Amino acid sequence: MSRAELPGALYTAEQSRALDRTAIEQFGIPGFRLMQRAGHAAFVELVAHWPAVRRLTVLCGSGNNGGDGLIVAGLARQQGIDVQVLVICDDFVERLNGEALSAWQWAQAVGVSISRWRPGVELQGEVVVDALLGTGLSGEVRGDSAELIRQVNRSPRPVMAVDIPSGLCADTGCVLGVAVRAELTLTFIALKQGLLTHEGVDHCGQVLFDNLMLPDEIYEEVSLSAFRTDSDDLAKLLPPRRRSAHKGLFGHVMVIGGDHGMGGAALMAAEAAARSGAGLVSLATRPEHVTAALTRAPEVMVAGVNSGQDLQPLLERPDVLVVGPGLGNSAWADQLLQQALNSGLPLVLDADALNLLLRRQQAGPLAHDWVLTPHPGEAARMLGRETPHLQQDRFGAVRELQARYGGTVVLKGAGSLSFDGDAMHLCNAGNPGMACGGMGDVLSGIIGALRAQRLSAVDAARVGVYAHARAADLCAADQGERGLLATDLIARVRRVLSGIE
Template identity: 85%
Template sequence: MLNRAELPGALYTAEQSRALDRTAIEQFGIPGFRLMQRAGHAAFVELMAHWPGLRRLTVAVGSGNNGGDGLIMAGLARQQGLEVQVLVVRDHFEDGLQGEALSAWQWAQAVGVELTRWQPGLKLQGEVLVDALLGTGLTGPVRGESAELIAQLNRSTRPVLAVDIPSGLCSDTGRVLGVAVRADLTLTFIALKQGLLTHEGVDHCGQVLFDSLMLPDEVYEEVAMSAFRTDRDDLAKLLPPRRRSSHKGQFGHVMVVGGDHGMGGAALMAAEAAARSGAGLVSLATRPEHVTAALTRAPEVMVAGVNSGQDIQPLLARPDVLVVGPGLGQSAWADQLLQQALNTGLPLVLDADALNLLAHRNLAGREHDWILTPHPGEAARMLGWETHEVQQDRFAAVRALQARFGGTVVLKGAGSLSCDGDAVHLCSAGNPGMACGGMGDVLSGIIGALRAQRLSAVDAARAGVYAHARAADLCAADQGERGLLATDLIARVRRVLSSLD
């Protein structure tokens, strides 16, 4: 049985989650009210585990099934002798209840739960606040009293537990619909909703826990999932231990191309990350002015100074994978180097200015074996969108990028996504300390090294994204997030990819 601290690998949309619920009820004969009781009980157990000395509880409930879960919690709290304040946002709340939510209210009422009509200025009495106001069915912005109550919950300094999803958050995209609860803990049920782990979802969910409510595995076999979540187990499967007889020729040769004037460090970080990520050989093609510095910092990297596309051409016969873009710039020199790389037909990892050059050229890429790694701003330029359009539905954006440019696309950001056209993979690791220059350069080197070690493009992308984010989490755990540098990750990545952390 899955521990609540362990998130499942399958991610679902709201509609798919409802389909799982219907399947459990209609095909497997599990009464809906029993599922609601399980949800309320699971949330109450988690509440008491996190706040064991709790004496007073405030529960904000709506008239849907999410509110029914909250009413079950309130009834259980009342039975345990807690003082319980249950808030509703309109008069005649009971008139809007039906189905399982009505059954939950009838049960809660029987054990002594009373309702309080919320009004602006009403004091929140609980030491912990429970958000069971709005569920996954929300489609438009939160308005009126619900929005005002959410704002009051957010102004409180008391901890908040969100039932299934923070009210006001889109469970499909992680976008805030007007206003959303900022929870300290979110316990989600039956299906892990994809929006909890990306975009603004990561700011509003706090710690995310999961409970399947004891649904049989056969229920999940009946409903397609939306995306996959990459974790440590995936990394171990993709990178088994090396044989004792291994040699460098078996682990590929990565060449990093980039480092225009004033940006040599970007290309060097990518090369060093590739070397630390297990590539058999790593070379660097950069401006001649950067050769000495590169050799001084990373003598294991073979460095060549190139002044033009003609200079790099003879070097391109040796590598197995090219990483193009770190510090590349958008000059004529950069354009020539990118064109030569495209002409090789080798597997490519394209980042930074290589992506900007692609956007300017409007190149479709179905014939290329490449991995593209844009951040939201670069993705917007590539698609001709605004950055906020990319962010408001990152799943749609990564699929649109892949449909237009082919290959595999990594859309970086909170909850980075990798897509090869068949599946989307989400990385839930990582932290805000990664919001600094050079992180993308290190990532491109990691992905390039994994591609050179004969991982498929999508596996190299998703494993590289996870290893990069996990290394950042380990660094932050040691010394904090603020002031984290991209180069801090490089030694940790080595340990992550060796399954030592």
């Protein structure tokens, strides 16, 4: 595996430390050897990304992360690169112990010296290496560390973070007061889950991984926290279709929604379901929207419904219901949701359906087979919290949502999470161009179509989230992120799910 190929397993900081201990204590790999490997890997990537660098600034703390930085500094010194090593305490050497002390002794032997950073000290390097705080941080960054990080972020110099940008929580992706904004992050042994979600995506830049040559057996000894969904998962769950296949094998999705003025949301979900491989797609919406829907998507069977009573007989044919796109909060919407809940069919609930569900306070026993797809604001309302508070621990939030509402929950956002009470899945595809109206409607249709094709709820959720995000990345690569529309994704999703892109 190249360093650019990220592994599928994600870990917390404590699990990462457990892997490190297992390697040392059970498999007899010296800790200093691991530190040397980490420093060497970081230096190789540094030179690969900035081959012309002749001056380097390395920020070192007194822990093992700083030890990795000292190895980088020593290797740079050996290659004739001018190195400035900055530390933030007068008794830096006295604080060192274990592998970090060994790293200092080695670096000193090859000519590395340290300088005490204070406000006003300039960063002399063309590139900055951040090895200041590591994953052991347990509170907000304060004092000189915070001031140094702010200076680094104000500087135009590119930054490479060793293992994790200083000030970023490895478990949640939250900034602990202030955090380094890196252009490149090389993380070791375990891919930390916080690098790929929430504010982590703004601070890590390109994320690379190196397992420091640890044998696979070490990873069998320590539990992981989550799985990262990628194209390999898609290929396993959506094999090529039989040549004798017919539409009855791929399910019937019905989208329910589109109140006055919001017919487009339901239609986007229906179109997305059709392009995602559902055998049949129907749409139950306001009668006023029928003509426009048939004109836009003649493949979709469209029915106008004025009440829940009108909807009831239509629920005999579908295999999966997608409820919520453009549904609104009227009595009409409430009646349609009630019929969907009474149907006993697998459900995908999005947008207004979630708000109505919260108003009804229906959860638990009712939620035997549904996928809920809240964005952070909706999720916060469902848990009775403020959105910023919920975002501080997205992993904890999606677990709480699933415990309260059952089924499978997708918490959308940077590093979208899917959780069914058993396995946690993270998608690190996607881009800021997706911050526009209609994206969630398209996603709900994709998930509904995959559910109709007999994927489990959690597999439909995680693969749908990945295909949606991957399609957005392909669109952005063609024409940029700004101005990306939800409907731009629909044709690209088809290619992603077919294994073409």
